[in-house]
Amino acid sequence: MRTVYVNGEYLPETEAKISIFDRGFLMADGVYEVTSVLDGKLLDFDGHYARLERSLKELDMANPVTRDELLEIHRELVAKNEIVDGMVYLQVTRGSAGDRDFVFPDPEKVPPTLVLFTQSKPGLADAPAAKTGWKVISIEDQRWARRDIKTVQLLYPSMGKMMAKAAGVDDAWLVEDGFVTEGTSNNAYIVKGGTIVTRPTSSDILHGITRAAVLRFAKEAQMTIEERLFTIDEAKEADEAFITSASAFVMPVVEVDGVALGDGKPGPVAKRLREIYLEESMKVAI
Ligand code: PDD
Numbered sequence: 001m002r003t004v005y006v007n008g009e010y011l012p013e014t015e016a017k018i019s020i021f022d023r024g025f026l027m028a029d030g031v032y033e034v035t036s037v038l039d040g041k042l043l044d045f046d047g048h049y050a051r052l053e054r055s056l057k058e059l060d061m062a063n064p065v066t067r068d069e070l071l072e073i074h075r076e077l078v079a080k081n082e083i084v085d086g087m088v089y090l091q092v093t094r095g096s097a098g099d100r101d102f103v104f105p106d107p108e109k110v111p112p113t114l115v116l117f118t119q120s121k122p123g124l125a126d127a128p129a130a131k132t133g134w135k136v137i138s139i140e141d142q143r144w145a146r147r148d149i150k151t152v153q154l155l156y157p158s159m160g161k162m163m164a165k166a167a168g169v170d171d172a173w174l175v176e177d178g179f180v181t182e183g184t185s186n187n188a189y190i191v192k193g194g195t196i197v198t199r200p201t202s203s204d205i206l207h208g209i210t211r212a213a214v215l216r217f218a219k220e221a222q223m224t225i226e227e228r229l230f231t232i233d234e235a236k237e238a239d240e241a242f243i244t245s246a247s248a249f250v251m252p253v254v255e256v257d258g259v260a261l262g263d264g265k266p267g268p269v270a271k272r273l274r275e276i277y278l279e280e281s282m283k284v285a286i
Contacts (some may be wrong), residue, residue: 003080004117005073010080013117022113024093026100028153030113031055032091034246035074037083037118038125038278041285042074044246047209052092055149061094062107064114071286077118085124087247090116091152125249125278133254133266134170134243138232139163141174141181148203157184171243173256176204179229186245187211188253190230190238191269197234200227210244210277217276223269232257240267242274250274 002013024030033052036043049067056063065073074088093113097105143156160172161184173188174181181199182188187208189198196218201207218225235241239262241253250273252266261267 002117003077004115005077006115007111007113010076016115018113018115019096019098021096021098021100022093023095023097023105024091024113024152027102028151029059029061030091030093030152031059031061031150032089032152033150035088035090036124036246036249037078037086037088038282038285040078040084041282042071042078042088043281043285044209044213045071045074045286047212048090048246051150051207051209052090055151056092058146058149059094059151060104061092062112064092064112073116077116081118081120083118083120085122086118086120087124088116088118090114093152121247124247127248127251129170130249130251130274131266133252133270135168135255136171136173136183136253136257137164137167137169138175138180138257139172141176143174146203147181147205148201148207150206154185160184169255173232173235175232178231180232180235181205183243183245186243186248186251189242189244190235191240191242191267192234192238194269195224195226196269197226197228197230197238199229208244208246210246210249213281214244214250214273214277217280218273221272221276236261238262240270242267242270244277250277 003010004013004016006016033048035048095110095113097110164172171183180188182205235256236259243251252270
């Protein structure tokens, strides 16, 4: 049985409890992070902590942990659950005021709720899907407008995943005003003539920690990057495409709305970036 963390305590997962009045439950008033574990080490921990601080600040939510405390909790959970490869999920909510009210409770009186748990994914870095690539469909982006904040409001992304599943593909790319924003739970890229194209960061998309690292590594490898909007039609004509996220790393995309990209196999840029990302991130994993 998993050991999880709830507000200062390590407990068996069946004993961990949260109030029914918790604002995370009633109002999706919470933020989260997902950090990958490879070979028992955390990837991009500091990037995830920095984004957590930012999400909390944007929502005027108190931060219950320092960077060092959070690192310690992550490490304890990885050790207690004997995680070699997998993920650590973290969630902070505005806590429970003991009733339902739209008004935020006084943070002096109501502490935030902090929950963490692990997910074991043996062989995460060698996911078979990376060899064949993902197929995606496009759907309308119907999320709220502050996608730069990593909130637990994941109903529409979840519905998008179901639409993808119903269409027999792996994921959905969200489209707003004719342009791709991102995937249901990842950032989206196309490659044309060797140039990597991805949407610039704004409140329209989540500022992916993997995105930042991959773009940095791509620049270091002298690859050309254009941060600009792109359409689904442009994606269908691309040589290749890929997505990035903490749990999928760099995942090739081989089909968009039923149209195969290039030869329909993972492209060289995506393959190379996946290798570089895994290699370089592992060097500095903690
Ligand atoms: N998802 N865009 C969205 C909408 C996301 O939910 C995510 C992450 C990303 C990629 O961000 P990062 O590289 O920091 O993981 C982009 C996580 C993995 C999830 O919800 O499981």
